Amino acid sequence: MTLFVDVAFPRPLLRSYTYAIPAALSGRVRPGVRVRASLGRQTAVGVAVRVHDEPPAGEAAVKEIAAVLDEAPALPLPILAFTRKLAAEQAAGWGALLGLALPPDPAPPLKRRAAEKGRVEVEQLELDLESTAAVAAAAAEIGRRIGAGERAEFLAWGGRGAGRAMIIEGVRRALDHSCNVLVLLPDIARAGDLRSRFQAALGTAPALLHGQMTPRAQRAEWERVERGDARVILGSRAALFKPWPRIGLIVVEDESDESHGQAGFPSYDVRNGARLRSTEENAVLLLVAEAPTVSAYARARAAGALFSLGGEEPPPGVRVVDDSTGKDVLTEAMREGILGCLAAGGRAVLFLNRRGYASLLFCPRCGFIPRCGRCGSIQPYHKKADRLVCRSCGAEDKRPSSCPSCRHRVLEPRGGGVEALEEELGGVFPGARIAVFDRDRARRAAERKKILDAYGRGRLDLLVATQLLVRQPGLPPADFVGVFNPESGLAFPDFLAPERTFQSLLRMIRFARTGVRPGRVVIQTGFPGHYGIRTASRADFEAFFSEEIELRRLFRRPPFTASADVVLSGRDARLLGRQSRALAAVWREADPKVEVLGPSFATEPGRPGIKKIQLELRSDSAEAITALLAAGLEDFGRDVQVVRHDGFIR
Numbered sequence: 001m002t003l004f005v006d007v008a009f010p011r012p013l014l015r016s017y018t019y020a021i022p023a024a025l026s027g028r029v030r031p032g033v034r035v036r037a038s039l040g041r042q043t044a045v046g047v048a049v050r051v052h053d054e055p056p057a058g059e060a061a062v063k064e065i066a067a068v069l070d071e072a073p074a075l076p077l078p079i080l081a082f083t084r085k086l087a088a089e090q091a092a093g094w095g096a097l098l099g100l101a102l103p104p105d106p107a108p109p110l111k112r113r114a115a116e117k118g119r120v121e122v123e124q125l126e127l128d129l130e131s132t133a134a135v136a137a138a139a140a141e142i143g144r145r146i147g148a149g150e151r152a153e154f155l156a157w158g159g160r161g162a163g164r165a166m167i168i169e170g171v172r173r174a175l176d177h178s179c180n181v182l183v184l185l186p187d188i189a190r191a192g193d194l195r196s197r198f199q200a201a202l203g204t205a206p207a208l209l210h211g212q213m214t215p216r217a218q219r220a221e222w223e224r225v226e227r228g229d230a231r232v233i234l235g236s237r238a239a240l241f242k243p244w245p246r247i248g249l250i251v252v253e254d255e256s257d258e259s260h261g262q263a264g265f266p267s268y269d270v271r272n273g274a275r276l277r278s279t280e281e282n283a284v285l286l287l288v289a290e291a292p293t294v295s296a297y298a299r300a301r302a303a304g305a306l307f308s309l310g311g312e313e314p315p316p317g318v319r320v321v322d323d324s325t326g327k328d329v330l331t332e333a334m335r336e337g338i339l340g341c342l343a344a345g346g347r348a349v350l351f352l353n354r355r356g357y358a359s360l361l362f363c364p365r366c367g368f369i370p371r372c373g374r375c376g377s378i379q380p381y382h383k384k385a386d387r388l389v390c391r392s393c394g395a396e397d398k399r400p401s402s403c404p405s406c407r408h409r410v411l412e413p414r415g416g417g418v419e420a421l422e423e424e425l426g427g428v429f430p431g432a433r434i435a436v437f438d439r440d441r442a443r444r445a446a447e448r449k450k451i452l453d454a455y456g457r458g459r460l461d462l463l464v465a466t467q468l469l470v471r472q473p474g475l476p477p478a479d480f481v482g483v484f485n486p487e488s489g490l491a492f493p494d495f496l497a498p499e500r501t502f503q504s505l506l507r508m509i510r511f512a513r514t515g516v517r518p519g520r521v522v523i524q525t526g527f528p529g530h531y532g533i534r535t536a537s538r539a540d541f542e543a544f545f546s547e548e549i550e551l552r553r554l555f556r557r558p559p560f561t562a563s564a565d566v567v568l569s570g571r572d573a574r575l576l577g578r579q580s581r582a583l584a585a586v587w588r589e590a591d592p593k594v595e596v597l598g599p600s601f602a603t604e605p606g607r608p609g610i611k612k613i614q615l616e617l618r619s620d621s622a623e624a625i626t627a628l629l630a631a632g633l634e635d636f637g638r639d640v641q642v643v644r645h646d647g648f649i650r
Helices: 079-092 094-101 123-127 133-145 160-176 189-200 216-228 270-281 294-303 332-343 417-430 445-456 467-471 485-492 496-511 531-537 542-556 574-589 622-629
Strands: 004-008 016-021 034-039 042-052 152-158 179-184 208-211 232-235 247-252 284-289 306-310 319-322 348-352 358-362 387-389 397-399 414-415 436-439 462-465 480-484 522-525 563-569 595-602 611-619 640-645
Touching: 004 034, 004 094, 016 034, 042 094, 079 270, 079 622, 079 640, 133 152, 133 247, 133 284, 133 306, 152 160, 152 216, 152 294, 152 622, 160 179, 160 189, 160 284, 160 306, 179 622, 189 232, 189 247, 208 216, 247 270, 247 348, 284 294, 294 306, 294 542, 306 387, 306 611, 319 332, 319 531, 332 348, 332 480, 332 522, 348 467, 348 563, 414 417, 414 496, 417 436, 436 445, 467 496, 480 496, 485 496, 485 522, 485 531, 496 522, 496 531, 496 542, 531 542, 563 574, 563 622, 574 595, 574 611, 611 622, 622 640
Parallel strands: 152 284, 152 306, 179 232, 179 247, 208 232, 247 284, 319 522, 348 462, 348 480, 436 462, 480 522
Antiparallel strands: 004 016, 004 042, 034 042, 358 414, 387 397, 563 611, 563 640, 595 611
């Protein structure tokens, strides 16, 4: 009897391929081993995912695999099962996920370093851990579930210090039961700080794995886990897929951070992936957040799996100022706050989430606004470079000397960015030392380090920054924090916009100094009454949740329904339009109970020269959406991205 094997290749493909197994190799082919086989005109290495006796339908001749590369499976069955389910949910390509799961290739060991770079002293670490009775009770429950071998999921939320203490205590309980622990971070910039905290608390440094490490460095860390020298694995998204042994606890740090979503190919969400992997590993999943996502909080509360840790209070000096007239760049309250900070010899951080000098140039005579000649998007103006720079495709153009439409000699800037704020501050506070921290001025690591070192050493008075700054770990707090126009994100046609505004504003407020000499915060906004801004100014997540959840219930948005945003990409807009309309028709016919919205142009910018069109699937059944995603997307490969928002409350 001829046996066949399904092979998934780590390529931008959404399907696996069936091959015959030669008699000479029949005893060596098992799920999880790597095999070499012909793929098109090339030979490629893939992972065997299924061995069976069912010949593929409609194919006259079936190719044979050429070789088996492993004596034992490189990937165990739980990894195969977890990645298969995640690939189905996200239309991500099973083989591409399996490519992320393969262990690092053998390499010579690294030389030991005399001292760990950037190590934080124990005395500094202990000051920031708030191990309360609530933390101890939550850790005890986690330990009980691990000891009983029960799969469980919990959400712990509270102040940053309490959250860190929760992670440390949860890890301790897992180690007491001889389990390994996987801690997933949204941003690898935090890894050094958290690794030092683990070393101080547990006595040994955890293994570290992320995509920016060399293969040799990854292999060295992998071998530490294999030898048992490291039982805690600290990593980015890439660490989720590796076949670490004996995982008893998976921690997702800062659950609400958007960076837990992978936007490229394969697209997936770490939080969904961690949930699936914890199921296959029969492990406990712990989500930790200062202010969690609405869906995660609703799910945990409904399931009785919510730990409230308490912790940090909002700075006492938060003031929300109405700027709806927009006449002045700096309101009187903002001027007074900055002046008081400078007079006291303090430092201030001023957040404005707009790069460049202006969001657009505008002709006051005819209303003309320059747009990108390549993709049609409005181009923000960068005054220092005197260029119009497209955020969607990266194209740059010279600033028009006059209006191309009516020849009016002046195009006025509208929607001031960080360059305009820097210019205004330099005029109002001429003696202040000012720097800008955004993706234009801090594109490279050396540029980021230079600016942040100057701020940390007190060589800057005013640091103007986009929200990129909130991702930088270990920065000293500010004596004054000013936030300009935090409502800008509310203009996006996205049901998550209020949640993201709340989260972003809360992180900015947290830059203010606390303790005996707390810092002041001024929020300058045109929407002072919006609940996302009002509740964030008080750091009151529960008040925000109570208003947001009722709106989502009213408009049937997650967590009361399941939905999926499907984004198709390509260079030919007309072809993409035809494909998306045909796909929408296929889906509507396949399951009339699933609502198909679109197609429409996506709000998120694409790569240079790439157009993006979006459809949305909405249903009371997440499984129905998963079934539809399996139909019709096979030919898109890396040009499809799926973002799931599954419902948790019925």
